[in-house]
Every structure is written in structure tokens, then in C-alpha cells.
Amino acid sequence: xxxxxxxxxxxxxxxxxxxxxxxxxxxxxxxxxxxxxxxxxxxxxxxxxxxxxxxx
Numbered sequence: 001x002x003x004x005x006x007x008x009x010x011x012x013x014x015x016x017x018x019x020x021x022x023x024x025x026x027x028x029x030x031x032x033x034x035x036x037x038x039x040x041x042x043x044x045x046x047x048x049x050x051x052x053x054x055x056x
Contacts, residue, residue: 009035009038012034012038012039012042013031013032013034013035013038013041014031015042016030016031016033016041017030017031017034019045019046020045023045023049024050024051024052025045025048025051030045
């Protein structure tokens, strides 16, 4: 049961990394942030706007 928690948390971190890259943000940075914050990081990514190439 405990292993399922870690697998789910890791999967969420990977999903967040992909979401971050889609918004022109660092996928690696958001992967590590997501390992610590989990669903809170998902929420933060959803409320942030996509960066333009100039801001990137």
C-alpha cells in the first residue's frame, strides 16, 4: 500500500514536469518542486500563465 503512494506521487511529479514544459518553464525544476509539494505544485502550475519566448 505504501509503495502505491510513492508511485502516485512520482507520477504526479512527472505529469507536472510535462505541464511545466508546456508552459515554457523548466520541467526538471518543477519535477523536483513537485516531489516536495505534490498537488500544491500542480495547482501553482495551473494558475501560472504560459511564458512567452522573451520571458523564457
